[in-house]
Amino acid sequence: MSASEQENVSRSRRNLWVLAVVLCVFPALILGALQWFMASARKQAAADPAIFAAQSSAAVVARLGTPIVPAWPIQGWARSQKGNGAAQLTIGLSGPKGLGTLTEIARQQARQWRVCQLEFAAESGSPIQLISDSSRHCTP
Secondary structure (H helix, E strand, O other), X not given: OOHHHHHHHHHHHHHHHHHHHHHHHXXXXXXXXXXXXXXXXXXXXXXXXXXXXXXXXXXXHHHHOOOOEEOOOOEEEEEEEOOEXXXXXXXXXXEOOEEEEEEEEEEEEOOEXXXXXXXXXXXXXXXXXXXXXXXXXXXX
């Protein structure tokens, strides 16, 4: 086998390896990105009622001012299966007067997220308990 033929065989093998890696890695990247976006959407759906409660709270408005804007990304976890689930989230908030954090525990029943516990903590001052619900839909 001549040197040019050996070089062509070597190049073909290298191209096959590159193709194999691309065919394995690319789908894994796509699936990983899809999973990340789905988790982010679940967190956002669980966080929306908590964010609304904070924006509607006179005590939170007094500490942060308006408008109150949620930070991204939302930290924590949200799991849901067949319209039922649970979430434990930490949501950063900012306003013209400062920063704060919402800590939320939520439950989902029949595709409806409900806030079970919600506490707001600003950079200064004591935490504010916004919601503490021990009703039937908040029990594990």
